[in-house]
Amino acid sequence: xxxxxxxxxxxxxxxxxxxxxxxxxxxxxxxxxxxxxxxxxxxxxxxxxxxxxxxxxxxxxxxxxxxxxxxxxxxxxxxxxxxxxxxxxxxxxxxxxxxxxxxxxxxxxxxxxxxxxxxxxxxxxxxxxxxxxxxxxxxxxxxxxxxxxxxxxxxxxxxxxxxxxxxxxxxxxxxxxxxxxxxxxxxxxxxxxxxxxxxxxxxxxxxxxxxxxxxxxxxxxxxxxxxxxxxxxxxxxxxxxxxxxxxxxxxxxxxxxxxxxxxxxxxxxxxxxxxxxxxxxxxxxxxxxxxxxxxxxxxxxxxxxxxxxxxxxxxxxxxxxxxxxxxxxxxxxxxxxxxxxxxxxxxxxxxxxxxxxxxxxxxxxxxxxxxxxxxxxxxxxxxxxxxxxxxxxxxxxxxxxxxxxxxxxxxxxxxxxxxxxxxxxxxxx
Amino acid sequence: xxxxxxxxxxxxxxxxxxxxxxxxxxxxxxxxxxxxxxxxxxxxxxxxxxxxxxxxxxxxxxxxxxxxxxxxxxxxxxxxxxxxxxxxxxxxxxxxxxxxxxxxxxxxxxxxxxxxxxxxxxxx
Numbered sequence: 001x002x003x004x005x006x007x008x009x010x011x012x013x014x015x016x017x018x019x020x021x022x023x024x025x026x027x028x029x030x031x032x033x034x035x036x037x038x039x040x041x042x043x044x045x046x047x048x049x050x051x052x053x054x055x056x057x058x059x060x061x062x063x064x065x066x067x068x069x070x071x072x073x074x075x076x077x078x079x080x081x082x083x084x085x086x087x088x089x090x091x092x093x094x095x096x097x098x099x100x101x102x103x104x105x106x107x108x109x110x111x112x113x114x115x116x117x118x119x120x121x122x123x124x125x126x127x128x129x130x131x132x133x134x135x136x137x138x139x140x141x142x143x144x145x146x147x148x149x150x151x152x153x154x155x156x157x158x159x160x161x162x163x164x165x166x167x168x169x170x171x172x173x174x175x176x177x178x179x180x181x182x183x184x185x186x187x188x189x190x191x192x193x194x195x196x197x198x199x200x201x202x203x204x205x206x207x208x209x210x211x212x213x214x215x216x217x218x219x220x221x222x223x224x225x226x227x228x229x230x231x232x233x234x235x236x237x238x239x240x241x242x243x244x245x246x247x248x249x250x251x252x253x254x255x256x257x258x259x260x261x262x263x264x265x266x267x268x269x270x271x272x273x274x275x276x277x278x279x280x281x282x283x284x285x286x287x288x289x290x291x292x293x294x295x296x297x298x299x300x301x302x303x304x305x306x307x308x309x310x311x312x313x314x315x316x317x318x319x320x321x322x323x324x325x326x327x328x329x330x331x332x333x334x335x336x337x338x339x340x341x342x343x344x345x346x347x348x349x350x351x352x353x354x355x356x357x358x359x360x361x362x363x364x365x366x367x368x369x370x371x372x373x374x375x376x377x378x379x380x381x382x383x384x385x386x387x388x389x390x391x392x393x394x395x396x397x398x399x400x401x402x403x404x405x406x407x408x409x410x411x412x413x414x415x416x417x418x419x420x421x422x423x424x425x426x427x428x429x
Numbered sequence: 430x431x432x433x434x435x436x437x438x439x440x441x442x443x444x445x446x447x448x449x450x451x452x453x454x455x456x457x458x459x460x461x462x463x464x465x466x467x468x469x470x471x472x473x474x475x476x477x478x479x480x481x482x483x484x485x486x487x488x489x490x491x492x493x494x495x496x497x498x499x500x501x502x503x504x505x506x507x508x509x510x511x512x513x514x515x516x517x518x519x520x521x522x523x524x525x526x527x528x529x530x531x532x533x534x535x536x537x538x539x540x541x542x543x544x545x546x547x548x549x550x551x552x553x
Contacts, residue, residue: 138515139486139515139516142515142536142537143442143445143515143536145536145537146442146445146515146536146537146538147442147444147445147448148537149537149538149539150445150448150449150452150537150538150540151444151448153539153540154448154451154452154540157540158455165451168447169447169448169451172444172447172448175444176444
């Protein structure tokens with residue numbers, strides 16, 4: 001059983017009426033606050049088990065939340081009347097439903113449809129403003145439609161039109177109608193792909209990483225003689241395209257500042273490359289990791305430790321969601337801007353497990369001398385067979401089987417945790 | 430009605446430009462068209478039209494930038510300008526007004542309405 005499109009609003013209204021916090025309700029349901037938020041905004045449907053628990057928590061019949069019962073319909077009609085204003089006899093809503101159930105259902109359905117369309121208009125307006133691909137596609141369609149409309153009107157309204165002009169306008173009409181059809185088809189395909197991506201809940205960062213991986217992590221078009229044009233149309237969501245656009249701008253600047261000859265001649269040392277080309281070390285690390293055929297992995301994070309890019313390397317687990325292992329040298333580098341941090345790290349599990357890790361953090365002040373400091377750190381990851389002492393690392397606590405880790409922040413789902421020495425520090429598991 | 434007054438049209442869509450040119454010429458206007466915005470400000474100043482019709486999105490340059498340049502030049506600060514755009518968002522309209530457009534018209538437009546607006550802008 002799933003709920004109707006208005007279920008989100010009903011859940012939210014009922015929760016607010018009872019004075020309950022979203023986070024508390026989510027906790028009681030055993031779901032995350034963000035998931036409940038999606039439900040309340042009709043971005044996720046409710047399964048029957050959650051619906052039943054939610055109805056108990058909100059002290060209503062499930063039918064009221066799903067909008068399938070008579071009481072729910074009365075409530076919905078009253079809400080419609082309240083929103084629309086006017087002179088509807090709100091106090092006789094139940095009577096109207098009893099006498100004219102068909103009309104009542106129709107009014108409610110129309111109100112739902114209006115609500116859906118209003119939300120769609122809002123979303124499209126927002127998308128047009130922030131999605132250059134959609135903006136361009138709509139521009140193409142509207143330009144063709146404009147030409148068709150003006151040209152057709154001329155042909156219809158001008159009785160004494162010269163034969164040469166008429167022939168010209170007929171040709172223009174044919175050309176524009178063909179363009180209009182192509183533009184409309186492209187737009188529909190694009191919107192379908194966006195809808196599919198959003199329905200799948202694809203994370204924009206993952207989408208961009210998948211797109212970069214499909215190109216071997218190297219944008220050849222940005223190298224000298226490559227044409228400079230990078231096609232972003234394979235990215236379905238607007239957010240991913242915005243992220244990718246930023247990445248393209250950065251990669252173009254890297255390619256211009258660090259010629260491939262300098263990259264090949266630096267011996268794989270980002271500090272040497274940065275010094276030779278007059279760039280930052282972080283940019284040099286990025287350039288090295290994303291050069292054609294590079295086997296090195298790379299991870300980039302901001303000052304809060306949020307991962308901004310993951311170029312994976314076999315055996316080095318990188319979390320898809322949630323925080324990474326706090327022992328990664330990447331995070332040690334965050335505390336020491338401008339200082340190289342190197343370590344030999346070992347990952348748990350079979351296969352390639354040892355990695356030479358080189359991390360670097362850069363601090364910048366984009367808003368000037370008095371502005372806030374912005375830090376970003378990057379880490380190059382190279383598989384090695386070095387037998388020396390290695391730092392015991394993991395991917396993320398949730399899936400890391402290491403027992404007794406002093407940096408563990410939550411239990412693993414993979415094995416029983418061995419509690420660390422309570423004298424050792426702040427770890428709780 | 431156009432009485433030989435000069436309309437300069439900057440529009441990169443050739444078929445739209447042709448339709449506008451036909452409508453205005455039949456009404457007695459003299460029409461010159463540019464299909465891109467390269468060096469538009471100096472060309473417009475040199476052409477000294479009575480009315481300018483300017484597309485918002487031109488290859489390589491924004492119609493808003495051209496309009497701002499015109500308003501900054503004393504020779505064209507008072508030139509009547511109609512801005513055309515396929516973007517009908519309120520913020521685009523407001524941006525055009527802030528840049529100094531006299532009329533903002535969204536595509537697709539009605540030929541009759543476009544002509545009426547140009548006639549009004551061309552009034553001495």
